[in-house]
Amino acid sequence: MKVLVVGANGQIGKHLVSFIQESDSLDARAMIRKQEQASFFENLGAETAVVDLEDDIDAIAKAAEGVDAIVFTAGSGPHTGKDKTIMIDLDGAVKTIEAAKVAGVKRFVMVSSFDTTREAIQSAPESFAPYVAAKHYADEWLKRTDLDYTIVQPGALTNDEGKGQVQAAPRVDRGEVPREDVARVIVAALENEKTIGKQFQVVTGNTPIKEAVASV
C-alpha cells in the first residue's frame, strides 16, 4: 500500500514516514513544500512530491497519482497567522480530500484535533477557536464524502518518546500523547480496515497501539 503523507515535513509527518518505511506492507510518498526538505525522506527510501498546499486541487491530485491512501497531517498549528488557519487547516484539507477523489484514492486518514464539535468551538479560548473551527469544517467535509475515511483526534501533543501504548475511543478523557505514538496510531489505522468510517480520540494509555486501534 502506497501512502501519500500530506504535511510530511511536520513533526508527526516525519515520524509517520519513518514508520511507514519500516513497515513491510506500506510505502510512503512524502508531500513537501520545498525541494530542500526532500533529502530527509530520500534517506528513508521514500518518494517525494513537491507541492504547496496553497496550490490548486490538480497539483495535489498529481502528487496523489497511483497511491492507495492519503494521510493529511499538515497543519498551520494553532499559533500561526489566522489567515493560514483557514487556508491550510481548512482549505488545504478540503483540497486534499477533493484531490483524493480526482486521483481515485479511496482511503483517507485525517489527523484532526482532539475535539472538533460545535460545543468545542463555542467553549474554546478566543485565540484557539479559529483553529478548532477550521478543523471542524474539514472533518465535516470529509464525513460528507464517500471516501473510506478515518479521523484521528489526538490529545495535547508532546515530543516525549513514544510509549507504544495509548487509549483510543470515540470519547476519552483529555490528556497528552507523544507525536511518535500518534504516528504509530496512523500506521495502525492504515493497516486495519475496521477503522474505516471511524472517528476516535487518542491519548497516552496502557493498551498496545494496534490493539487500541482495533477496538475503536
Next chain:
Amino acid sequence: MKVLVVGANGQIGKHLVSFIQESDSLDARAMIRKQEQASFFENLGAETAVVDLEDDIDAIAKAAEGVDAIVFTAGSGPHTGKDKTIMIDLDGAVKTIEAAKVAGVKRFVMVSSFDTTREAIQSAPESFAPYVAAKHYADEWLKRTDLDYTIVQPGALTNDEGKGQVQAAPRVDRGEVPREDVARVIVAALENEKTIGKQFQVVTGNTPIKEAVASV
C-alpha cells in the same frame, strides 16, 4: 412576512431594515450585537434582538423565533483580523443557518461575495483569499441544506446613492454596486419566490431592480 436581519448594524443592514420597514408586506427584526445600537432600528419601528454572532446556535435561534425569513448580511469585512473571518463570515453564517433549522425558518437570503468559487479562492490576492474561502464554505453549507435559500453575490460595494437599476444573473462582468441597491435587491428577492434555490451576481446596471431579480 417578518424578517430577521443578521448584521443589521452594518452598512447594507441599515439600508435593508429601512426598506423592509417601508414595504407593505415585510417587517424587520434587527439582530444587533449591542443594546446601544437599538435606537436606530426602534426609530424605524423595527423590533430588535441583541445577540452576538459568536454566541451559540440556540441564542441565534431564539432571536429567529417567529420570523418567516432570515437575511445574513453580517461580515467581518475582508480587512478585519483573520480570526474574525473564520469566526464571523464562516462560523457565524453556519450557526445562523443551523439556527434557522432550529427555529423552523425555511427562507434564507445569504449576502455572499461576488465570486466564491474554488477558482476565486485560488486566484484571490493572498490577503483576500481567507475571506473568499470563508464565504465559499458558508455558501456551500447553505446549498447543502433544504432551506429555501437565495445567495446574493454583489460586486464591489460602494456608498454611492442607489440607482434603482442593476444587472443580475448567475454570471455578470465584474463591477461596482451601491450598498443601497444591494439592500433593494435583497427585498426584491424576499418578495419573489422564484429566487428560491438561486445564486446570482449583481452589479449596477440598467434594469429596474424588481425586474432584474425576477429574471435570475
